[in-house]
Amino acid sequence: MRYVLFFILCLGTNPIVWAQERASISGFVIDATSGETLLLATVRVAGTSSAAATNTSGYYRITGIPPGRYTVVASYLGYSDFLQEVTLEPGERLRLDIEMQPASIEINEVVVTTDREGEDQRDLGVAMMEVESVKQLPAILEPDLFRALQLLPGIKAASDYSSGLYIRGGSPDQTLILLDRNTVYNPSHFFGFFSPFNPDAIKDVRLYKGGYPASYGGRLGSVLDIYNKDGNRNEVEGGLSIGMLASRAYVEGPYSKGSWMFAVRRSTIDPLLSALRDADVEGIPDLFYFYDINAKVNFDASRDDRFSLSVYSGKDRLVIPFLDDAEIAVALGNRTLSANWTHLFSDRVFSNFTVTASHYFSLPDFYVGGTVFRRSNNVYDLSAKGEFEYIPNERHQVKAGFWAGNFTMRLRDTFDDQEGLRSRIGSPYASVYLEDAYRPGSLVLLRGGVRANYFKQGNHLRLEPRLTVEYQPTEDVRLQAGYGRYYQFLSLITSQFLSAFDIWLTTAEGVDPSYGDQYILGAKTRLAGNVNLDVETYFRTMEQLFELDPFLPDVSGLDYDEIFHAGRGRAYGVELQLERPRGRLNGFIGYTLGRTERQYEQLNEGAFYPPKYDRTHDIKAVGIFELGRQWRVTGVWTYATGQTYTVPVGFYKLNGDPIQGRLQTVFDIKGFNNRRLPVYHRLDLGISKSGRLFKLADYEVQLQVINAYNRRNIWFYYLDVEDGDTVERTEIPQIPVPIPNVSFSLTF
Numbered sequence: 115m116r117y118v119l120f121f122i123l124c125l126g127t128n129p130i131v132w133a134q135e136r137a138s139i140s141g142f143v144i145d146a147t148s149g150e151t152l153l154l155a156t157v158r159v160a161g162t163s164s165a166a167a168t169n170t171s172g173y174y175r176i177t178g179i180p181p182g183r184y185t186v187v188a189s190y191l192g193y194s195d196f197l198q199e200v201t202l203e204p205g206e207r208l209r210l211d212i213e214m215q216p217a218s219i220e221i222n223e224v225v226v227t228t229d230r231e232g233e234d235q236r237d238l239g240v241a242m243m244e245v246e247s248v249k250q251l252p253a254i255l256e257p258d259l260f261r262a263l264q265l266l267p268g269i270k271a272a273s274d275y276s277s278g279l280y281i282r283g284g285s286p287d288q289t290l291i292l293l294d295r296n297t298v299y300n301p302s303h304f305f306g307f308f309s310p311f312n313p314d315a316i317k318d319v320r321l322y323k324g325g326y327p328a329s330y331g332g333r334l335g336s337v338l339d340i341y342n343k344d345g346n347r348n349e350v351e352g353g354l355s356i357g358m359l360a361s362r363a364y365v366e367g368p369y370s371k372g373s374w375m376f377a378v379r380r381s382t383i384d385p386l387l388s389a390l391r392d393a394d395v396e397g398i399p400d401l402f403y404f405y406d407i408n409a410k411v412n413f414d415a416s417r418d419d420r421f422s423l424s425v426y427s428g429k430d431r432l433v434i435p436f437l438d439d440a441e442i443a444v445a446l447g448n449r450t451l452s453a454n455w456t457h458l459f460s461d462r463v464f465s466n467f468t469v470t471a472s473h474y475f476s477l478p479d480f481y482v483g484g485t486v487f488r489r490s491n492n493v494y495d496l497s498a499k500g501e502f503e504y505i506p507n508e509r510h511q512v513k514a515g516f517w518a519g520n521f522t523m524r525l526r527d528t529f530d531d532q533e534g535l536r537s538r539i540g541s542p543y544a545s546v547y548l549e550d551a552y553r554p555g556s557l558v559l560l561r562g563g564v565r566a567n568y569f570k571q572g573n574h575l576r577l578e579p580r581l582t583v584e585y586q587p588t589e590d591v592r593l594q595a596g597y598g599r600y601y602q603f604l605s606l607i608t609s610q611f612l613s614a615f616d617i618w619l620t621t622a623e624g625v626d627p628s629y630g631d632q633y634i635l636g637a638k639t640r641l642a643g644n645v646n647l648d649v650e651t652y653f654r655t656m657e658q659l660f661e662l663d664p665f666l667p668d669v670s671g672l673d674y675d676e677i678f679h680a681g682r683g684r685a686y687g688v689e690l691q692l693e694r695p696r697g698r699l700n701g702f703i704g705y706t707l708g709r710t711e712r713q714y715e716q717l718n719e720g721a722f723y724p725p726k727y728d729r730t731h732d733i734k735a736v737g738i739f740e741l742g743r744q745w746r747v748t749g750v751w752t753y754a755t756g757q758t759y760t761v762p763v764g765f766y767k768l769n770g771d772p773i774q775g776r777l778q779t780v781f782d783i784k785g786f787n788n789r790r791l792p793v794y795h796r797l798d799l800g801i802s803k804s805g806r807l808f809k810l811a812d813y814e815v816q817l818q819v820i821n822a823y824n825r826r827n828i829w830f831y832y833l834d835v836e837d838g839d840t841v842e843r844t845e846i847p848q849i850p851v852p853i854p855n856v857s858f859s860l861t862f
Contacts, residue, residue: 136507137202139210140175140461143168143188146213148366149347149373153318154242155190157212163556164508170318170341171420171456173464178508181206188212191695192244207461209417236638236648238582238594239325241266248313250738250748252798252818255359255855259319260301260309263338265734265750267689267704268323268650270727272757273829274796274848277308280727282324282652283685283710284335287606287618291338294410294424294452295466299474299493300606300616301448303404303430310428310448314353314364315377315408317343324652325596325634328547328563328580329501329513334602334630334656342424344412345373355859359383360404372412372420380405400441401433418458426450439483444614446476464503470519471496478614485530493618494522511551513563518544521604523618539620541571543603549580559584569603572622576601576629594636602628607662621660624675630656648691656683665716681714684722701737708732718786726787730755748800756791759830791830796849797822811862818855826850 143155151172158165159179166174181204188196193214200208241263248262260277263269270280278286291298293311303310322330322337330337343366350367364377381403390398406428413421429447436442451471458464472495480487497519504512520542527535549563565578582596605628609615621627636650663679666672687708694700709730711722733753740746762784800818807813832844 135180135204136177137179137181137204137206137208138175138177138461139179139186139200139202139208140173141209141211142172143174143190143212143214144172145193146215147346147348148351149368150317150344152190152193152214153320153341155188155193155212155214157186157188160185160187169464169503170339171464171466173456173458173503175461175464175505176508177505186210186212188214190214192246193217209461236592236646238584238596238636239323239634239650239652241321241323243319243321245313245316245319247738248316250746250800250802251736252748252750252800252820253855254308254820254849254853256308256357257313258308259311259313259316259340263319263321265704265736265752266321266323267691267706267732267734268652268687268708270706270729270732270754272727274827275829276306277302278306279336279338281321281336282654282687283683283708283728284654284656285606285725285727287604288333288335288602288656289338290330290333290336291340293340293426293450294342294422295454295468295499296424296450296452296470297332297472297495297497298426298448298450299472299495299618300446300476303406303428310406310426311340312362312364312377312379312406312408314355314362314379315342315375317341324632324654325580325582325598327561327582328549328565328578329515331517331545331547331565331567331578331600332602332604334600334628335654342408342410342426343375344422345375345410347373347412351862353859353861355857357382357857358855372414374411375409377408378406397434397436399432399434401431404428404430420456422452422454422456424450424452424454437482441481443479443481444477446478446614447474449473462505464505466499466501468499468501469497470499476614476616486528487530488528489615490524490526491615491617492522492524494520494524496520509553512549513551514546514548516544516546518542521620523620525617539571541569541603541620543570544568557586559586567601567603569621569627571603571620572625572627574603574621574627576627590640592636592638594634594638596632596634596636598632600630600632605660619660619662622674624673625660625678626658626680628656628658628660630654644694644697646691646693646695648693649689651686651688653686654684656685659683659712663716679714679716681712681717683710683712685710698740699737701735703736704732704734706732723786724758726757726759728758728787744804746802746804748802750798751795753793753795756793756828758787758790760785760787761789762833791828794827796820796825796827800855807860811860813861814859816855816857816859818857820853820855821849822852824852 143152143157144150145152153168153170153172155168156165157174157176159176164176164179166176168174179202181202183201186198186200194217196212196214202208243262248259249257251262253261258277260279263279264271268282272278272280279289281289291301301310318341320339324336326337345366347368352365355362359381360379361382362379366375384403387398387402408426410422410424415421427449431445433443453469455467474493476491478489497517499515499517501515522540525537545565545567547563547565549561552560561582563580568575578599578601580598585593603621605619607617607619632654634650634652639647641647659681660678662677666677669677687706689706691702691704693702710725710728712725713722735751737749798820799822800816802814802816804814827848829846829848832846834842
């Protein structure tokens with residue numbers, strides 16, 4: 115109740131009296147060529163301090179404007195400024211929908227006239243990734259959103275073969291991943307090699323690395339919020355991209371009441387696999403493919419009402435033989451559906467209502483000597499959510515919302531057609547939140563909020579307070595601080611063998627949810643030459659990290675709460691990013707000095723230890739150089755401290771198979787993750803040429819080289835005992851040689 119009273123008191127100003135004296139401007143900001151809404155565009159009234167940023171639906175509202183004649187300026191990276199003169203009467207509420215023109219690229223310069231003051235929307239802990247950058251950066255076989263995000267400070271990769279996001283010391287399951295406001299579970303293709311998000315279908319990507327606001331919840335660490343394209347509202351257009359691993363196609367266009375979009379991606383490596391099988395190359399799958407389908411339709415019912423329906427379906431299929439009489443067959447994927455209604459109750463009250471359905475499935479089968487082991491793992495999430503924004507005046511922007519649904523996990527194992535395990539975990543959940551962005555003056559912004567979460571499995575009710583403070587002493591300097599408490603009611607149990615065996619488990623009676631606190635300090639500055647310098651330091655705790663107890667020899671007959679053990683963790687570090695976001699030469703250099711640790715009573719004698727993804731130093735440099743109208747050069751260089759691994763102090767042998775006389779080697783461990791691999795570094799280069807093909811379509815050809823200077827980075831060491839007492843250590847490399855990549859794209 116005290117939080118409610120706090121927000122009521124903060125509202126203070128009487129909006130009715132204020133409206134009699136001051137005017138306001140509101141509306142949507144869209145791309146003039148496609149009709150797509152632009153998220154986080156800045157709209158301001160020139161000559162005043164009045165400004166606002168568009169929300170996740172492209173809507174803005176500026177209040178408290180004295181009557182008079184003004185110039186309204188809208189700014190967005192990659193677009194020419196929008197300027198329009200308006201005359202405001204006392205108490206007027208002007209509806210001004212803004213259409214912005216994309217900036218064109220000239221031979222000598224990139225024409226972008228974004229104002230210095232207007233474009234700065236670098237909030238605490240937030241990272242933005244332009245979709246076009248994902249397509250331009252050198253990629254291992256296929257442009258991938260997650261691998262592009264791994265280049266940002268504070269985000270680490272487990273290996274060259276993993277697209278998992280390890281953000282500020284957290285594991286991938288500590289990041290909430292949303293697609294059109296819908297939760298996506300285990301988003302991966304090629305068993306973790308890259309993500310399922312087709313760059314041709316994505317409009318906007320927003321990553322909260324930490325300290326995220328009360329409007330999000332359910333994860334300890336971070337939030338990745340992805341929005342699909344709405345579709346072109348002005349004309350039909352499309353594109354085709356052909357690559358070594360996969361090919362993509364999309365088409366979008368208008369209809370009388372809105373727009374639509376359809377995008378598809380499928381693996382095209384089948385002919386290469388077939389040729390390798392014909393050449394009797396070992397380890398080649400008998401079958402492998404994956405696909406992604408994205409579709410969205412929008413219905414513009416009125417000026418104040420917009421409806422959309424968004425669907426996604428993706429699947430991997432793999433059949434691979436091993437040994438002489440064994441085979442693994444796996445099918446896994448995700449399906450999502452989001453139905454959204456955006457409604458303006460008035461220029462002051464904006465709302466979103468969404469109904470979602472999400473389904474993750476994993477179906478691995480093992481065939482060994484005529485015996486079949488099957489697993490069926492399904493996760494279902496059905497939910498409804500509502501979001502409200504109330505902007506009474508220039509000092510307050512109030513947000514409130516709810517999210518309620520039902521989470522279900524079904525797991526079934528069979529061995530030779532005999533059922534060995536059947537488990538169903540289901541739990542309703544609900545959350546509500548309230549937050550207020552309060553400006554006591556032109557230099558200070560306070561954003562406070564609270565979120566209440568309820569998870570029925572275990573009857574857990576938790577409160578999460580959040581607070582961020584921003585002080586802007588000059589036009590080019592922003593100082594920020596934030597705190598938040600976060601809870602997580604799910605835990606992803608990962609398999610070291612195959613990601614298809616990963617399962618989600620929940621809290622319960624006797625199994626408390628994980629929780630943690632985050633503390634963040636930041637400074638955002640703008641230097642000469644259109645260069646941004648961002649510095650953030652963070653400290654976060656992780657308590658009650660519940661996982662399956664690896665020391666239990668058999669879980670048969672145990673209660674659900676007896677199969678877990680709980681630990682704790684902590685992470686801290688400093689991130690620096692020097693960025694030139696636009697210009698003929700643009701890109702960034704990022705550095706992270708970080709540390710993450712875990713502690714479990716039965717591991718490492720109860721002492722803290724660094725997990726595999728702990729890296730003290732991390733450097734990423736990304737550069738994009740426009741050679742001219744048709745040529746572009748890109749480069750990515752990464753450097754990181756070597757990952758941790760465990761060195762045994764000795765070994766002994768046990769009788770493992772007395773019939774065949776085999777002995778089982780057991781290594782003696784005295785310290786967990788007590789050594790580090792050699793430092794990691796790699797250079798990726800690319801060059802592209804674009805132009806017009808027979809006056810029918812625009813084309814782009816990309817030539818790329820991954821691991822250009824042939825660095826042999828170690829993935830892990832394999833230990834084997836030879837001739838009784840000799841331990842042989844074999845280096846298993848990551849990308850062992852330079853890998854070329856060629857792609858061809860058409861846009862019509």
